[in-house]
Amino acid sequence: MAVYHCSINGQNRQIESADPDQPLLYALRNDLALTGAKFGCGLGQCGACSVLVDGEAIRSCQISVSQAVGKTITTLEGLGTIDNPHPVQAAFITDQAAQCGYCANGMVINAVALLMRNLKPSLDEIKQALANNLCRCGTHDRILRAVMRASGQVMP
Amino acid sequence: MTKTTDQNADPTMICVPALNRRDLLRATSALIVAFASGATQAQQRDTPHLKPGKSLKTDEVDGFIALAPDGSATIYCGKVDLGTGLRIAIPQMAAEELGLPLEAITLIEGDTALTPDQGPTAGSSGIMRGGVQIRQAAATAREALIGMAAQQWGKPRTELSVDDGHVIANDTKERLAFSALLSGKPFALKIDEKAPLKNPAAYSLVGKPLPRPDIAAKVTGQHPYMHDVKIDGMLHARVIRPQAVGASITAIDDTAIRALSDVKIVRIKNFLAVVSRNEWTAIRAAKELKVVWSDPANLIGHDKVKSWMLAAASDARQSAGKEVLTQKGDSAKTLIDSKQVLSASYYWPLQSHASMGPSCGIADVRPDGVTIWSASQATHRLRGICARILGLPLDQVRVIYRDGSGCYGTNGHDDVCADAALISKAIGQPVRVQWSREDELGWDPKGPPQLLAMRGAVNGEGKLAAWETEMWLPKATASLPNIPLLGPEAAGIDQPQGLSTGLISQNAHPPYAHPHLTVRVNWLKDSPLRPSNIRAPGKIANSFAVESFIDELAASAQRDSLEFRLEGLTDPRGLAVCQKVAELMRWQARPSPAKSGSLGRGFSYVHYKFNETYVAIGIEVEIKRREGAIVVKRIVCAHDCGLVINPDATRQQVEGNILQTLSRTLYEETQFDTAKVTSVDWQSYPLLTFPDVPELVIALLDQPHLPPLGAGEAACAAVPAALANAVFDACGARLRNVPFTPDRVKVALARGYA
């Protein structure tokens, strides 16, 4: 059982894994009790498992525990809490931008990553940035609204 | 070491490698084949009590409502929130009727040990039936509390009212807390169907866009989803599905997984699973275990479904009979007498529920009872299923509801729980089964295919003269208790066989004046893949065909399609939604197609099931001819579902209905060859993505004095035809087959239809 070290939500964490290729997603969910990232496809196609790795939105089903070594990782739980949500989370709450909410982790994480590189994205830029994040419930319109709100804009 | 057992002795016992002479499976220490292990160990774990002893009756107030001495209230709801907003709407209804503050209410959903069986959360019935039942229980409770206070004070009931958990004397303003009146006792009352309901003019909670209580937790990673549940001692399992539908195991070779420690193989006939303490190990084992399957070719292939349906209708072995569903006047004669008869056929393909999170379930099968954690839309039904497949009495099984990924009908959530139950029984430990993406898109029961052929004529005054619908539909098996599930099927456990499809023959003719009308159906005994109910079952395809063909008739008569509809529509609520959309779209009366050649608008109206929600939808599109692309620019919807409990949650349902159906119409078809489903990831089964999302304009027409109807699916039914009609309006190309792929658009541009 090898041990892998990385920073998760501001803390140094150790991940024990018998397999260096184990995707980070399973370590987060099963060993570190961080279940905000969701298993949607395991194929890098839906975005439900997204986390921030060194400030970039990465699909945790596609990065292994060994690749995570030394990285700074932020999960949905690390962004904010119910009482003290991150501005993007707060906007999602205001706009009630979740139905089942299974996709919400990917939406929030990718929106945060977008706003870190682009403070005032246009509606089209938001659509492009989230183009590979899937939602089955059809919550898209509210998610767009929430990301606009989080960047201090109103939906045109 | 390996133990073996006779696999016939107990069909749910783990089978071992009793394969055949070519058996490749050798036991190693890495591969433990276990039996239901020690009851002692199992009993040491906490047993969630199976029978807490509260009323579970749907006709008793105590079935639904418990008031605690501290003034708090628990509402027990047999329906569940599937991401749909029931979790706020039901408390709004109960608190309003009972005179309680919303914060006083805790809602328990779907737990079979605590909630009355209110039927599946399906068919948009959560509020329309479930909520209305609870509202009546609350009204009964309120009347009872007023009665108790009247007696205590010696005042007439008419001088008392309720507010904030108290009965109040209107004159003296004296207050008596509900809890004091009940002093810890249950109501012990039948629900009074005549208990008066509060006057909507006095509503303070119903009709308010109150925020849903689960959103903040969902977007901060704190919400406990089914997929996140952990039980002490829980093992992770993966079920290995066959290489072809109906295949059986020929041989198993475990060589590749011997290096993995801590893996068990569970085999019950053709049901095969791997189990490990570690989820990733289970995933690897499932992938690496070599299984040789038999090679049946039981399927027809997705591209042959239409011809199969037509042929099956006239094949005695496959036909389940023909039926005339509606007949008025003499459509046959009118059509013969008509100068010009139009005919067209429309096809809706098999589709997956395509849930974003593959199904997940946990089962803890112990000698002293069984607990299942499930995201099922029908926990009470699932309880019966699990009892049956485990061979236990119903009272030995409890199903606890946890939110899953949106399911939109019966996806894999019941199957996965049956999987978990079989495995947990076999190994004597709690087991979590998580389906893969391939499992969910490949093996969830599918929305059945639908084929419709229409004939119609317009008379000399340009009015609808006659209409005929002929449908080809898989026939639901009468009183089938549930969809036959995959796990029990593979494990050779008897279960009721048949098709479950939902009410798929409704909304098969236009709701406009039609003196001569016939609706026929050719029922089929089978469906190309195991069917189940998927959002707006049947109505989505039928309304697509009906509302498209109405447009075709209007266009053939050079009539404006909206005027053509409205002159035959008398229902004032139907007229109101149509007029609202016309107003929001600034509809100009003119025949289709438009002159522009690329920009168009389409309209569609649906009175859901002809007795529920009213929906009109208008869609504006642009056609990119070279790419065959449909760019949806704007969707306008007017929606009347009676009394609106929570306008924001309702609006969100309507948004979801529209965008999900846009996805189903533009992109989705389950593809399969003769062995199995081949569209098993998001590339082969694409969904609508953000760049496709149009502007949405939604008008909710509230009817505070009418009963609440469903908002969970009606709007779906109006989307496909509005889109097809908009495409026709834009470029004269008529799309009659879903999905509207670029290839189909190009064909339709070239020859007029596709």
Ligand code: FES
């Ligand atoms: S689960 Fe990682 S992208 Fe879908």
Ligand code: FES
């Ligand atoms: S809210 Fe359910 S998948 Fe997006």
